[in-house]
Amino acid sequence: MGTEKISMKKISEEAGVSVATVSRVINQNGRFSKETEEKVLRVIKKYDYRPNLLAKGLRTKNSKSIGVIVPDITNEFFARIFRELETRLFQKGYTVILCNSGEDPHIEDIYYQHLLTKGVVGVIYLSGKNDRRAIDSPIPVVYIDRALNFETNGAFIESDSIQGGYLATKELLDNQCKRILLVRDKRIITPPEHRQKGYEKALIEANIKVDPQLIVKADVGYESGKEAIKKAVNCNLRFDGVFATTDWLALGVIDGLRELSYRIPEDIKVIGFDNISISRFSYLPFSTIHQDIPKISEAAVNVMLKLIKDQEVPDKHIVIPVKLIKRESV
Amino acid sequence: MGTEKISMKKISEEAGVSVATVSRVINQNGRFSKETEEKVLRVIKKYDYRPNLLAKGLRTKNSKSIGVIVPDITNEFFARIFRELETRLFQKGYTVILCNSGEDPHIEDIYYQHLLTKGVVGVIYLSGKNDRRAIDSPIPVVYIDRALNFETNGAFIESDSIQGGYLATKELLDNQCKRILLVRDKRIITPPEHRQKGYEKALIEANIKVDPQLIVKADVGYESGKEAIKKAVNCNLRFDGVFATTDWLALGVIDGLRELSYRIPEDIKVIGFDNISISRFSYLPFSTIHQDIPKISEAAVNVMLKLIKDQEVPDKHIVIPVKLIKRESV
DNA sequence: CTGTTAGCGCATTCAC
DNA sequence: GTGAATGCGCTAACAG
Numbered sequence: 035m036g037t038e039k040i041s042m043k044k045i046s047e048e049a050g051v052s053v054a055t056v057s058r059v060i061n062q063n064g065r066f067s068k069e070t071e072e073k074v075l076r077v078i079k080k081y082d083y084r085p086n087l088l089a090k091g092l093r094t095k096n097s098k099s100i101g102v103i104v105p106d107i108t109n110e111f112f113a114r115i116f117r118e119l120e121t122r123l124f125q126k127g128y129t130v131i132l133c134n135s136g137e138d139p140h141i142e143d144i145y146y147q148h149l150l151t152k153g154v155v156g157v158i159y160l161s162g163k164n165d166r167r168a169i170d171s172p173i174p175v176v177y178i179d180r181a182l183n184f185e186t187n188g189a190f191i192e193s194d195s196i197q198g199g200y201l202a203t204k205e206l207l208d209n210q211c212k213r214i215l216l217v218r219d220k221r222i223i224t225p226p227e228h229r230q231k232g233y234e235k236a237l238i239e240a241n242i243k244v245d246p247q248l249i250v251k252a253d254v255g256y257e258s259g260k261e262a263i264k265k266a267v268n269c270n271l272r273f274d275g276v277f278a279t280t281d282w283l284a285l286g287v288i289d290g291l292r293e294l295s296y297r298i299p300e301d302i303k304v305i306g307f308d309n310i311s312i313s314r315f316s317y318l319p320f321s322t323i324h325q326d327i328p329k330i331s332e333a334a335v336n337v338m339l340k341l342i343k344d345q346e347v348p349d350k351h352i353v354i355p356v357k358l359i360k361r362e363s364v
Numbered sequence: 365m366g367t368e369k370i371s372m373k374k375i376s377e378e379a380g381v382s383v384a385t386v387s388r389v390i391n392q393n394g395r396f397s398k399e400t401e402e403k404v405l406r407v408i409k410k411y412d413y414r415p416n417l418l419a420k421g422l423r424t425k426n427s428k429s430i431g432v433i434v435p436d437i438t439n440e441f442f443a444r445i446f447r448e449l450e451t452r453l454f455q456k457g458y459t460v461i462l463c464n465s466g467e468d469p470h471i472e473d474i475y476y477q478h479l480l481t482k483g484v485v486g487v488i489y490l491s492g493k494n495d496r497r498a499i500d501s502p503i504p505v506v507y508i509d510r511a512l513n514f515e516t517n518g519a520f521i522e523s524d525s526i527q528g529g530y531l532a533t534k535e536l537l538d539n540q541c542k543r544i545l546l547v548r549d550k551r552i553i554t555p556p557e558h559r560q561k562g563y564e565k566a567l568i569e570a571n572i573k574v575d576p577q578l579i580v581k582a583d584v585g586y587e588s589g590k591e592a593i594k595k596a597v598n599c600n601l602r603f604d605g606v607f608a609t610t611d612w613l614a615l616g617v618i619d620g621l622r623e624l625s626y627r628i629p630e631d632i633k634v635i636g637f638d639n640i641s642i643s644r645f646s647y648l649p650f651s652t653i654h655q656d657i658p659k660i661s662e663a664a665v666n667v668m669l670k671l672i673k674d675q676e677v678p679d680k681h682i683v684i685p686v687k688l689i690k691r692e693s694v
Numbered sequence: 695c696t697g698t699t700a701g702c703g704c705a706t707t708c709a710c
Numbered sequence: 711g712t713g714a715a716t717g718c719g720c721t722a723a724c725a726g
Binding site for chain 2: 039084085086087088089091092097099106107108110113114116117120121124129130131132133134145147148149150151152153172256285311312315316317318
Binding site for chain 2: 702703704705706
C-alpha cells in the first residue's frame, strides 16, 4: 500500500492557513488573496492532494454520482448508450454506477434503493420496468427507450419508433412488397407497440388493409425470430416482405428463411430495427432503422443535469428522429 | 420530490434509544437486548429507513464501491466480463463505477485518480494500459487480460492465451493445413504475444518451421483484418489456413477472402479467438477459441475481495483455461 | 480577506 | 446492555 491518505487539515497546517481557506481556494469560492492562494496551491501540489469526495458529498448532499440501470450491458444497444452517457457525465464531473437488472423489476428496485443509499443524485433507466419508484422519487429519474411514469420528477427520451416503423414498412412497400409480415416483440411496451403503429400507418397510407394474420408476436432474440418465421411459413402465410422490430429478430428471420431456401431479397425482402453491428456484419448486411444513440444520450444527460439543478425542463418527453439504412436485404 | 431523507438520529428518537444503539442493531454488533432490537427494528421498518452509505463510508473508510476501468464497454468481450463482475460484486454488497478509457493511458489515469477520491476500495482494469499507478496504489488493483505491474498490491487474471494459440493452430494443422498465416494485433501486449507463442509452439511440434513472412501484424478490428488479408494475398503469400488473434480480425479475414473469391473452408481454413457472438452469427459461423468469462470474472472478484480484506492471496497470477470451438470455417 | 464553529450521518471508544 | 462524546473530511455560516 502506498501513500497515506492526506486531508485538508494537513494541507492547512502546512500552508499556515485555516481549513476554511483551503476549502475556498479549492472550490474557487473567492475571499482569499492571490498570495494565500499560491501558498495553498503549492502545498496541494506538493502532496498531490485531492479532496475526499465522500466527505464532500456528505456535506454538500451532492455525491456527484449518478446511477444507470440497464437490463443487460451485454446488449450492444445499451452498451452504446451507456458509453455516451458515461463520457458526457464524467466530463461534467459525475461518475456513474452501472447496474444490470436482467429485466427483473424486483432487482431493479433493489438497485434503485441501494443507489439512493449511495447518495446518487439521479438515476437513468434504460428500458426500465419498475414503475413503483418512479412516482415520488426523491431524486430525478430519466427513462430512455421505455415509458413509465415520469411526470413528477423525471423525463423520458425515446427514438421515434412510430416514424421508424413507418419508414421500414414504406421501404418495403416502395420495393414492390405487397404483403408484409410484421415480426414483433410480443410484450406490451412502448418500442414494439410504436413500431407496429408505424407499420400500420404506412400500410393504410398505401391503401393496404392491415391483416392481423400478418402480425406475429415473438419473444426477443435470434432463436425466437428464426422460430417465428418458420412457423409463419409452415402456416402457409404468404408474404413477400418482413419487418422485424429488432435486428436480432431480423437476423433470425433471415437465417430461418435461408434454411427454408428462400432467397433474400429476391423472394422475400427483410428489414430490421436498431442498426446494431450485427446488421452490418452478418452474411447478408441487412436494411434497418438507425437509432441516433449520441442524440438520445445527449438529450438524457442534458435533461438530467437540469433536473439535478432543479431547473425548468420545458420538454419532459423528447423524441429523437430515426433514419433508414439501406443495405442488401431489400 | 418525495420522502424526506431520514437519519439514524430520528430513528433513535422515535425508538427512545441512543444512536449508538441503533447503529449496533443495524450492524448486528451485539450489546443490545432482544427487546430494544425489536423496538428499533420496528421503527426502521416503519420509516423504511436505510443508512446513508456515504456517511458510513466516510466513517468506516469503506465506501463499498469499487471501480472498473475498461477501454470501451461497447466491446462485447468487456461487456460480458463487466456484467459478471458487477453481479458478483453487488451480491457481496459492492457497487461498481464503470469508466470507459478509450485505451488512453492518460484518461485511465484521470479515472483512476477520480476513483480514489470517490473512496473506491479497489479497482479492476480490463486491458489496462497505464502502468504508473499500479506500483504503489493505496488500494488493490486487479488486472484482467493484460499484464502490468501487479506484484505490490494487485493481481492479474488472464486466459491461457498460449494454450489458445496452440489449440487454434493445431486445429488447422489437424485439418491438413500446411502453411498457416497468423494475423495478429500488432501491439506488444500480452494477449497477441502469447497467442503467437502458442502458434509457434504448435508449428514446431509439427516440425514446421516458423516463417516470419507468414506473420502479419494489423490494427485491431474488422476493417483492418480485411485489409491485412487482401494485402497478404496481393503479396503472393501462399497459405491454406489463417489464425486470426481476435474474432473481429477473423471476420475481416473471412470477408476479405470471400471478396477475393476464395472458398472457406475448402480453399482456406480460418479460425479466430474470443468466441464473441459475431463468430456464431456471421454468414459463416467460424471456429474460434472460447474464453471462460465467468471463470475469469469469478477469479477476479475472489482475489479482489481477499485483497480488500488484506487477506493472503496465494496466487497473484491466475490463468484460466480456454477451449476450442469447432464450427464451419475449418 | 481570514479563522472559528458547527454539523452532514454514521461507528466507535469509553464510561456507566 | 446502553448512552455520551468524538471525529471521519469537508463546507458553510458567522464573526472579525
